[in-house]
Amino acid sequence: MTDRALAVVRAGALTTVQDQGRPGHAHLGVPRSGALDAPAAALVNRLVGNAPEAAVLETTLNGCAVRPRSTVTVAVGGAPCAITVDGRPAAWGAPLRVPGGALLDIGPARSGVRSYLAVSGGVAVEPVLGSRSTDLLSGLGPAPLTDGTVLPLGPSVRAHARVDVVPHPAPPAELVLRVTLGPRDDWFTAAAVGAFTTHPYTVSTASNRIGLRTEGPALVRAVPGELPSEGMVLGAVQVPPDGRPVVFLADHPTTGGYPVIAVVHPADLPATAQAAPGTPVRFVAVRRRA
């Protein structure tokens, strides 16, 4: 092992390696995966001088702690949190020099859910089908981090960004998701479609990288029975038998047998990564692009 490595001291509740994912293999049953808050991952990569496709760490709720073996530049973004280096407070959302052997601690999310840690050179685990992302549905990519995991780092190639402050979107107090109805809105009663786009839902604790689960009015079907399995897109709002909408996120199954009432606008998906359980959700129907 070279000194271009990162030792995981505290893995946290769920910390995974993520990059831009592995799209293009859905026909083989392979989810796209990738960072849920893709703009946050792209921003921390930019702050440390990495290419956009470099792999970062995605934490869940309570951060993580790592010890680089050599001096690196890091940046933490996404969910705002306290950061310390060997116990001394350090800046969130900005490039940061961490000496070799020092302990970088990423604290619990103050708001939001997922913080992103970029390290100069990127996390250089072996790619699977062109991506280093952990896919929690199918188990492709590296396993979620555990205490003691050592992650190789790639060579640092570029100087980090010379900026002091960059704008980060705040985690949503309310999630407003623009949706286009279909492909299977006709499987629901008109009253159910109306309820879906007018009644508030809340983010369920059962949400994960596969789907944002919601609690709220159960959507009543107009068509009973099973839908033959069909392809699912990112952002599909699938309605399982309990009637509560589930928004499909990066690790979603590539095919499914429950009807999709609507699809969330791609630009609104990163905010779902930062919507903590209990966050209100509104689905707003917009006209389909002509």
Place this chain on the structure above:
Amino acid sequence: MRALPAGDHALLIEVGTGEEAQALHAELLRRRAAGELAVAEIVPAARTVLLDGLDAPSRLAERLASWEVPPVPPRAGDVVEIPVRYDGPDLVDVAAHWDVSEAEVARLHAAAEFRVAFCGFAPGFGYLTGLPREVPRRGTPRTAVPAGSVALAGPYTGVYPRASPGGWQLIGTTDAVLWDHARVPAALLSPGTRVRFVPVGAP
């Protein structure tokens, strides 16, 4: 053929039968290879083909209406042979459903030629059509099905690429590696592949 929009960048094309879906899938692959179709993902399924990553889904939906989709030629492509020991725990139940002996279940399965209609559930899990008779899923799914289990459900047969929960009827076991991400291609079976099961050893 009905084109249903799925968001602003995808079309779910619905047809009447599984055979039509397989024919449409083949035609879409042909048109993509010929440079007539720019799309990121072509995902066939039971009665649909999903086109994801389109610039202008509504324009394509209009063009689709005039397409001639030829049926899939019956002998297109190589056959993948999968060796099977017909030793599954649900052979008895399947035999009872079909009102035949367990040996006859194995014979029928090994005599049929299958085609991968689509993949899903897990990387490398193919839904194969060509079964001479249908069989219901198990009433209670198993929490753990071993990798390599050869199974039946509805009109499909398939092989579990890795250990997972599952509700299909298990009729046999194979040593074939269905999925190996270090191999090229990673998936032994992809949509359109022709498949035969070859009995090995004593049942």
